[in-house]
Amino acid sequence: MSHPSSFAIDLPTGLVQRAQRGEASAFEQIYRRFERPVFTLALRLTGEREEAQDVLQDTMLKLFDRIGEFRAESPFWGWLRQIAVNEALMRLRKRNRLPATEDADEAELESHDVMLPPAAADAALLGQALAKLPDATRSVLWLYHAEGYTHDEIAGLMGKTASFSKSQLARGTRRLRDLLRIDSEVHSHA
Template identity: 30%
Template sequence: MKLETNSIYIHQDLIISCKNGDQKAFKELYMLYAKSMFNIAFRILKNHDEAEDILQEAFIKAYYKIDQYDFQATFGAWLKKIVVNQALDYLRKESKWNIDELADNDMTDDSEIDWEGIEMKVDIVKKAILNLPTGFRTVASLYLIEGYEHKEIASILSISENTSKSQFHRAKKKIKEYIKKSEAVNDQTII
C-alpha cells in the first residue's frame, strides 16, 4: 500500500524497505542524502574529517532508529536533526564549544544592520560563516542555511531565544565585515 503523495513521503518505498531490513535500500538513502548531510555537519564543525565522522555516526544512528521515523516530516528533515544533534554533541564533548560562550551574550541592541552597497554572493557568505567563532557560526548556520527558527535553535542549543537572536545579530555584523574585507581585496587585485 502506497502512502499519499506529497513531499513528506519522498523516497517512501526506500524508507519502508529500510524498515523491513533491506540494507541495499539504506545504502541508496545514504547515497541520496550523504552530500547534503555532510555539508550540514561541515558548516557546524568547520573540519572535513570531523564532519565525515559525524556523517557516519549520524547514518549509523539513523539506521538503528529508522523504525522511529513516522513520516510526520520529510526523511531529510528527520535525518538533518540527527546530524545537527550529533555535530553539536561532538562540539560539546570535545570542549570545542562551551555553552557559556552563548549564554551570557544577550544583546539589548536591536538595531538592524545596513546591507546597502554590500554585494551578497553565496560563496562569500558561506566562507564568512565558516570564519565565524563557533557560537556565531552554529547559530548562523542553523538559522540561515538549515532554516531553523530562533525558538528551535534555542531549544537545540539549550539557550534562550534572545541569546539565539543576539548571536545571530552579532554573526551578521561579522559576516558584513568579512564581505567588506573580501570586496576590498578584490578591488585591489583588479587594479
C-alpha cells in the same frame, strides 16, 4: 530570504519503508541522496572537514539504528536533519567549544541586521568567512539562515535561550558582513 533547506529532498515512495525492512539497497540510496547535505551541515557547524566526515558517518550509523523509530507524519529529511544537527552540536560540546554562559548583551534586532550580504551567495567566500567565526555563532547563523530553524528551535538544540540565539545571530551577521566585505573588496581588486 529563507532558502529551503538543502535537506528538503523528496524520496521515492516506499524507499524509507524498504530501508525500515532492512533492505541494504534502500539504505544505500538514502545515503547517496543525503550524503552531501549532511556533510555540508556538519562542515558549517564544526568548521572542520575531518570532523564533518565523522559527523556524516555517525549520522548515517544512527540512521541505520533508528530508522525503525521514524514515523511518516513528518518529512523524512527533517527527521534526518535533526539527527545530523544533534551529532554536530554534540561534537562541539565535547570539545567544550559551545560557551556555557548565557550571552548577556541582548541585541534588539532590526530585520535588516540579520540579512546576509550579497557576497554570501558566493559559497567559497562564505565558507572561509564562516570558518573565522566562533563555533556557537557559526552554528546559529547556519541553522537560522541555511536551514530555516527558528530562534526557539535553535535554543532548544543548543540548550540555550532564544535571546542567546538572537544575539549570536546579530553578532555573527555583523562579523560576517565585515569579513565578506573585506574578502569581496580583495577579490574585486584582484
